[in-house]
Amino acid sequence: MCLLTLQLSAQDLTTTADSVFIRNIFDQALVEGESYQNLEHLCKDVGHRLSGSKAAEKAVEWGKKVMDGLDLDRVYLQSIDVPFWERGDIESASIKSDKDITLSIRTLGGSVGTNGLMQGSVVEVSSLEEVAKLGKEAIAGKIVFYNRPMDPKPISTFQSYGGCVDQRYAGASVAAEYGAIAVMVRSMSLLEDDGHAHTGSMGYKTGVNKIPAVAVSTHDANVLHDHLQKNESTEVELNVNAHTNENVVSSNVIGEIKGSVYPNKVIVIGGHLDSWDVGEGAHDDGAGVVHSMEVLRILKALNYTPRYTIRVVLFMNEENGNMGGKGYAAKAKAKNENHVIALESDRGGFSPRGFNILADSSQVDFVRQFREVLEPYGLHHFEPGYAGVDISPLDTKENKVNPDLIMMGLVPDSQRYFDYHHSDTDVFENVNKRELELGCGAMTSIIYLMDKYLQ
Ligand SMILES: [Zn+2]
Numbered sequence: 001m002c003l004l005t006l007q008l009s010a011q012d013l014t015t016t017a018d019s020v021f022i023r024n025i026f027d028q029a030l031v032e033g034e035s036y037q038n039l040e041h042l043c044k045d046v047g048h049r050l051s052g053s054k055a056a057e058k059a060v061e062w063g064k065k066v067m068d069g070l071d072l073d074r075v076y077l078q079s080i081d082v083p084f085w086e087r088g089d090i091e092s093a094s095i096k097s098d099k100d101i102t103l104s105i106r107t108l109g110g111s112v113g114t115n116g117l118m119q120g121s122v123v124e125v126s127s128l129e130e131v132a133k134l135g136k137e138a139i140a141g142k143i144v145f146y147n148r149p150m151d152p153k154p155i156s157t158f159q160s161y162g163g164c165v166d167q168r169y170a171g172a173s174v175a176a177e178y179g180a181i182a183v184m185v186r187s188m189s190l191l192e193d194d195g196h197a198h199t200g201s202m203g204y205k206t207g208v209n210k211i212p213a214v215a216v217s218t219h220d221a222n223v224l225h226d227h228l229q230k231n232e233s234t235e236v237e238l239n240v241n242a243h244t245n246e247n248v249v250s251s252n253v254i255g256e257i258k259g260s261v262y263p264n265k266v267i268v269i270g271g272h273l274d275s276w277d278v279g280e281g282a283h284d285d286g287a288g289v290v291h292s293m294e295v296l297r298i299l300k301a302l303n304y305t306p307r308y309t310i311r312v313v314l315f316m317n318e319e320n321g322n323m324g325g326k327g328y329a330a331k332a333k334a335k336n337e338n339h340v341i342a343l344e345s346d347r348g349g350f351s352p353r354g355f356n357i358l359a360d361s362s363q364v365d366f367v368r369q370f371r372e373v374l375e376p377y378g379l380h381h382f383e384p385g386y387a388g389v390d391i392s393p394l395d396t397k398e399n400k401v402n403p404d405l406i407m408m409g410l411v412p413d414s415q416r417y418f419d420y421h422h423s424d425t426d427v428f429e430n431v432n433k434r435e436l437e438l439g440c441g442a443m444t445s446i447i448y449l450m451d452k453y454l455q
Helices: 016-031 035-046 054-068 128-139 157-162 166-177 218-230 282-301 323-334 361-368 371-377 433-453
Strands: 074-086 091-096 101-103 105-107 118-125 143-146 182-186 213-216 235-240 243-257 262-272 308-315 338-344 352-358 381-384 406-412
Touching: 016 282, 016 371, 016 433, 035 054, 035 282, 035 433, 054 074, 054 243, 054 282, 074 323, 091 105, 091 213, 091 218, 101 218, 105 235, 118 128, 118 182, 118 218, 128 143, 128 166, 143 166, 143 218, 166 182, 166 213, 182 218, 182 235, 213 218, 243 282, 243 323, 262 282, 262 433, 282 308, 282 433, 308 323, 308 433, 338 433, 352 361, 352 371, 352 433, 361 381, 361 406, 371 433, 406 433
Parallel strands: 118 143, 143 182, 182 213, 262 308, 262 338, 338 406, 352 381
Antiparallel strands: 074 243, 091 101, 091 235, 105 213, 118 235, 243 308, 352 406
16 A cells, blocks of 8 residues: 555645745744754764764753753664773784885774784785685785775766775675785775765674775875885785674664644654764764754744644664664664654765655655755755665565655765765864755755645
8 A cells, every 4th residue: 555645736735825834934943053063063062973982872861851952752773782802002013114104094893902013014905806806815814905985977076986885894704715814995085085984884704814904095195106116015014903892882862843633644854973983973974863853943933733743753773783773773673663754864965966865666666756945955866776774674584664654864965974984084074054954954955844734
């Protein structure tokens, strides 16, 4: 059974009432907005907040306090077991030469340490397949350097990222299978970035030797490449002391307004509260957190009574485990909660362009009907596509909360996202106030329209 009414005429959606209401939403976001100030508090008072850390718990308290101030029907924490990886206090790499050349690195999340100084000669590759092709003879005892850059051609930089990130996630295990002692991975960034390596998650395949894995800044990846070109052999000295601790109990932070017509049907909106332990997690995903909470604030400020229950979830542990997303979905399934829409913001606080829609084609058409009324606000992208990591477990076989669930992801302009992503430069100062606020307007408008017209 399809839950949607698809016969909306264009006229319904361009009625003065809707146009005026959406104008009011954007006025709220741009004139009375609290998202920028909230983001400043999260970035400056809490700072970066990797799962398991004290700062992550401070972020939970902060999120609950902000939602408590929104006069919602219910605000609560949901316990989530999370991994606790720590970078440690040593991170250094240098090319051994007459005069050593220091390389800017960041240990990848989940990596083991080097156990003191480690030195090895470097083999440069551009893919996981190349490691297999070179085989044990060339790889054993070496440091493998994955240097395939992000492709500058796709207009969506997420596409370029997707075409590259296998090196970061799986590079260590593939290299270890052929006897490598460590891996260095070119940072996932299109910027020639001097001094800022970009971290991110990596994983070890079971049964394979765990070897250290670090990201090297794009600039220094080029330095290392040039050195390899000019010299017969290149030796790198590496020293990192990352380690994984016991799991820790943390929380998702949840706030909701009860639906007036369908209190048992849920529209869930969210971003992730955790961040990497570098920078301030401003775009990733402080922006998504404040976007989501601002939806509730704006709807309350405009005295809108939602038909469906509108729930904001600040998910814990997206970056290195997605335990918040998985735990939320499992609990929703266990409680037999019917989710009708899930909307995530986890692509930064840049000017919004529209939404990715993960749903069947008739549902995509349903959402596309709203394009006309939203286009004046720069929102034109209403395309099938990936919605978001945190909400993705709601649509797995084991957790399927509703066969008609519409999943959506806010799509902001992506050109600068990977300049900052997972690096020291993902700080509050690199988020533009207006662009952030426009994202709040976009999120609130689509939720208003869908709450009003979804049958
Ligand atoms: Zn994120």
